[in-house]
Structures are given as C-alpha cells and as structure tokens.
Amino acid sequence: MAxxxxxxxxxxxxxxxxxxxxRGVRNVSSSRQQLSAQNVKPAxxxxxxxxHGAVCVQRLPAVSQDRSPIEEEFMELMHQKDVSSSERCLAxxxxxxxxxxxxxxxxxxxxxxxxxxxxxxxxxxxxxxxxLPGADLTATFLGNAPCGFYKYKYPKDIQKEGSVGAKVFFxxxxxxxxxxxxxxxxxxAWVKKEELQDFLKPEYLKxxxxxxxxx
Amino acid sequence: MNTLLNKVLLLQNTQALVCAGSxxxxxxxxxxxxxxxxxxxxxxxxxxxxxxxxxxxxxxxxLPKKKKDRVQVKQIKAATATEFGxxxxxxxxYDMTLVEHYSQYIHNLCNHLDIKVDESYALPTxxxxxxxxxxxxxxxxxxxxxxxxxxxxQISEMKATLFPIFMDVVLKNQPEGVRFCVKQHSETDFQAxxxxxPELEGLLAKINN
Numbered sequence: 001m002a003x004x005x006x007x008x009x010x011x012x013x014x015x016x017x018x019x020x021x022x023r024g025v026r027n028v029s030s031s032r033q034q035l036s037a038q039n040v041k042p043a044x045x046x047x048x049x050x051x052h053g054a055v056c057v058q059r060l061p062a063v064s065q066d067r068s069p070i071e072e073e074f075m076e077l078m079h080q081k082d083v084s085s086s087e088r089c090l091a092x093x094x095x096x097x098x099x100x101x102x103x104x105x106x107x108x109x110x111x112x113x114x115x116x117x118x119x120x121x122x123x124x125x126x127x128x129x130x131x132l133p134g135a136d137l138t139a140t141f142l143g144n145a146p147c148g149f150y151k152y153k154y155p156k157d158i159q160k161e162g163s164v165g166a167k168v169f170f171x172x173x174x175x176x177x178x179x180x181x182x183x184x185x186x187x188x189a190w191v192k193k194e195e196l197q198d199f200l201k202p203e204y205l206k207x208x209x210x211x212x213x214x215x
Numbered sequence: 216m217n218t219l220l221n222k223v224l225l226l227q228n229t230q231a232l233v234c235a236g237s238x239x240x241x242x243x244x245x246x247x248x249x250x251x252x253x254x255x256x257x258x259x260x261x262x263x264x265x266x267x268x269x270x271x272x273x274x275x276x277x278l279p280k281k282k283k284d285r286v287q288v289k290q291i292k293a294a295t296a297t298e299f300g301x302x303x304x305x306x307x308x309y310d311m312t313l314v315e316h317y318s319q320y321i322h323n324l325c326n327h328l329d330i331k332v333d334e335s336y337a338l339p340t341x342x343x344x345x346x347x348x349x350x351x352x353x354x355x356x357x358x359x360x361x362x363x364x365x366x367x368x369q370i371s372e373m374k375a376t377l378f379p380i381f382m383d384v385v386l387k388n389q390p391e392g393v394r395f396c397v398k399q400h401s402e403t404d405f406q407a408x409x410x411x412x413p414e415l416e417g418l419l420a421k422i423n424n
Contacts, residue, residue, distance in 0.1 A: 058383075064391050093387060143379035172379045174386060213380075215387040 048164040049151070053124025054112030056147070056212065057096040057139050059086050059175045059190060086175075086190050094190040095212060097199055098132065103155065108189065108199040110208065112168055121146060125171040133187075139173035147172045148211035150204060170211065299373045301333060301400040304385075307365040308393040317393050318366035321385060328381065331372050338365040338408070369400060 067075065075090075088094060098111045113128035115121060122144050129137055146169040153165035189199060193214035197205055259265065304321055308314045318335070325332045341363045346355040373381070382397075389395050398404070 060386055060389075062391070063389065142382045143375060145376040145379060147379050172383060174383075213383055213387070215384065 046162060048162055050163060050166040051115035051121070051124075052112045052166055052168040053115055053121045053128055054110045054168050054170045055125040055129045055139070055141075055173050056110055056170050056208075057129065057137060057173050057175060059094045059096075061093050061215075062090045084188050084190065088190055089192055092192045092214065094192060095196070096137075097189045097191050099187045099189075103158065107201065109204070110170060120144070121169050122171055125169075125173075129173065137175065139175050142172045142174060146170055148207060150207040152203070170208070172211070297375055299370075299375065299378065301369060301371040302373075303398050303400050303404065304368045304370060305365060305396050305398060306368075306393060307363055309361055309363060310392055311362075311364045313390050313393050314364045314366055317388075317390060317395075318368055320388065321368050324381070324384065325368070325370060328377065330370055330377070330381070333369040333371045335366070335368045336408070338367060340364050 078087075086094065096111065097108045099106055100109050100112075102109070111128045111132055113124060113131060115124045119127075122141060126141065129139060148170035150168045150170070151165065152168075153159070154163065159165075191199055193209070193212050196209065196212070200208060306314050306318045306321070322332060322335050324330075343361040343363065344357055345359040345361060347358040348355055385395070
C-alpha cells in the first residue's frame with residue numbers, strides 16, 4: 001500500500017485557484033463489475049487485533065471560474081467558519097470527521113466501525129457510513145481495495161489475553177456534490193487537508209495524511 | 216604451381232586495376248566529368264577495410280506497408296482477483312475542447328502511472344436540436360443545435376489497489392460541463408462502433424427465411 005502512494009502522491013500536486021458560482025454537476029456513475037476482495041478471517045486463528053473498517057468520505061471541489069469580490073465576501077460570511085457545513089471551501093476537497101468516544105476520551109476520527117465475521121471490509125466501511133447518526137449520506141465507494149491503514153494498541157489496563165489493539169482499514173468514498181447535508185455541529189466536521197492537524201491526533205494524522213490528496 | 220601463379224597474377228592484376236580504378240576515379244572527380252560510368256571498387260573479405268562503408272544493416276528494419284486488415288474482435292480479458300478486466304472511461308459533454316482535453320489528460324495520466332491503455336477513440340458526435348414553440352401557433356422552430364461529443368479511453372489490467380487513487384485524481388480534476396463515467400467493456404460496446412450494413416442484413420434474413 002505504500003508503494004503506489006509514494007509514486008503518485010508528490011508529482012500530482014496542483015494549485016486550484018478557481019472558486020465557484022454554482023456547484024458543478026458531477027455525476028459519479030460507476031457500473032463496473034465488483035471485484036470479490038474477500039477478507040474473511042479464518043475461523044480458527046484468532047489474532048489479537050480487532051479489525052475496523054473506516055471510510056474517508058470526500059466532498060469533491062467544484063472546478064469553475066473565479067469569483068468576483070462581492071461573491072467572495074458573501075461566501076466568507078456564509079460558510080467559511082462553520083466547520084460542519086459541507087459547502088465550506090468549494091475550491092478544496094473536504095473530508096468528513098466524526099467525534100467519537102474511544103475508551104474514555106472523545107476523539108475526532110474518520111467514521112469507523114468494528115468488523116463482523118462474514119462481511120468484507122468494504123461492507124464494514126459502508127456500514128460505518130450508514131450508521132452515522134443523523135446523516136443520510138449516500139457516497140460512491142471508489143474501489144474494493146483499502147487506501148490506508150492505521151494500527152493502534154489499547155492502553156495497558158484494557159489489554160487482555162486475546163486483544164492487543166485494533167487495526168483500521170480506510171476506504172475512499174466520494175459524495176455527489178449537489179446535495180445539501182445538514183449535520184450536527186459538535187459531532188461532525190468537514191475539514192480541509194490543512195486543517196486536519198487541528199482535529200486529529202499526530203500518529204493518526206500521519207497515517208491518514210498519506211492517502212488524502214489535496215489537489 | 217600454376218594455380219598459385221594464376222592467383223598471384225590475379226592479385227597483381229586486380230591490385231593494378233584497383234590502383235588504376237582509384238586513379239581514374241580521382242581523375243574523374245577532378246575533371247568534373249559525368250559519373251555515369253561506375254567503376255566497381257571490389258574489396259576482398261581479407262582486406263581489413265572490407266565492408267567499411269556499409270550502413271544499411273544499422274538502420275531499423277523498414278517493413279513493407281501492409282494494407283489495413285479488417286479490425287479483429289479482440290478477446291476481452293476477464294477480471295482477476297487483483298486486477299480489473301477491460302473497462303471504458305467515457306468522457307462526454309457539449310464543449311469539445313473541454314472533453315478533448317480531459318480525455319487527453321486521463322490518457323496522459325495513465326501513461327504516467329504505467330496503466331495500460333488499450334485504445335483511445337471517439338464516438339460519433341450526436342446532435343440534439345433544441346426546438347421552441349412559437350408564441351402564437353403550434354409550430355416548433357429550431358432554436359439551437361447542441362452537439363454531444365464523447366471520448367473513450369479503454370483501460371485494461373489495472374490493479375485494484377491503484378484504482379481508487381486513479382479515480383480520486385480524475386474526479387478532482389473534472390471540469391464543469393463534462394460528464395465522466397466508468398463502464399465495463401462489452402462486446403456490444405465494440406460492435407456499436409461499426410456501421411450497420413443494411414443490404415448484408417437483408418440478405419442474411421432472406422437466407423434464414
């Protein structure tokens with residue numbers, strides 16, 4: 001998983017200085033055959049790592065002509081500072097973050113949920129998206145292969161014989177850009193790549209940053 | 216003995232000829248006479264400079280130009296567990312420059328990422344006539360003609376791990392006014408590119424009936 005990223009990531013930097021007047025219609029329709037990437041754990045060998053599937057939902061930027069100064073000001077007033085609005089910075093791609101209880105703390109994370117036996121990790125990620133409270137997000141998943149991975153150990157007092165920590169696999173998904181999504185303020189955030197460091201823990205951020213492209 | 220003598224004589228003769236030839240040639244060159252008369256400077260294989268001027272064997276082999284055969288139906292590769300089969304990325308829109316540039320961008324991106332591009336072709340332009348009703352009366356008159364251009368980039372054997380990255384990049388750079396979709400390639404897609412032959416179909420129907 002590291003190899004494709006290091007090759008693709010750096011040279012594809014682009015600076016988009018365009019902003020929007022109205023959202024461009026972007027219809028993501030992929031009716032291709034689904035690969036069967038079965039990730040079923042063998043029944044006998046129980047590893048001490050719990051598997052989680054997480055989804056990286058992106059709201060794509062709208063590519064269009066530059067805004068006039070009045071429109072700029074208006075946009076500033078309306079949406080810039082409100083982190084939970086999905087119409088924030090239309091020139092950049094935004095990622096959905098969720099505030100979640102992990103152990104005793106409340107952390108900002110990408111939406112994730114525990115894997116259950118018998119389902120593929122992508123189905124876990126879809127469930128993670130569907131189980132978000134209050135948001136009916138129908139996102140198109142970009143593939144059956146995960147794009148990122150994060151491994152963490154539980155704190156010492158929670159660690160038992162069979163559970164050392166958890167491994168999280170991230171899947172990429174894309175939102176159709178013309179939908180308005182009212183979300184709760186305190187638990188959801190639409191965040192640019194540069195703002196991620198204000199929300200995520202450093203170790204987590206390091207892994208997540210590898211697969212998020214800010215083009 | 217005789218053969219030896221003959222050979223020696225031959226050698227001497229040819230050497231003399233060679234000298235004479237070269238002198239004649241140089242004379243010709245200096246006197247600017249028409250070089251219609253070719254003097255063969257035969258070199259022997261034992262000469263160290265044998266074949267010194269040859270260069271035809273160094274040039275790439277230029278194959279004789281074939282006439283275009285009928286386009287064969289290529290075997291459509293099936294998907295494996297780690298790779299996709301053959302799929303088409305279709306870019307369509309009303310503005311030809313945008314569509315063309317976007318499809319070129321996708322093609323170049325594939326080349327850069329070492330993704331195999333089987334074909335890259337354009338489908339025929341479809342014209343849509345926009346007709347408006349007249350203010351009084353029921354007649355419709357032609358207001359505008361919208362042309363839908365479509366370009367297809369056919370990709371095969373793409374790794375499943377690379378696909379989300381590829382899609383991400385392509386989607387983030389999609390210009391407005393351009394529709395983008397990814398479809399599995401099928402036999403019908405291939406056949407749709409060809410013109411129908413009504414006489415042939417008529418004859419076939421007659422034969423079958």
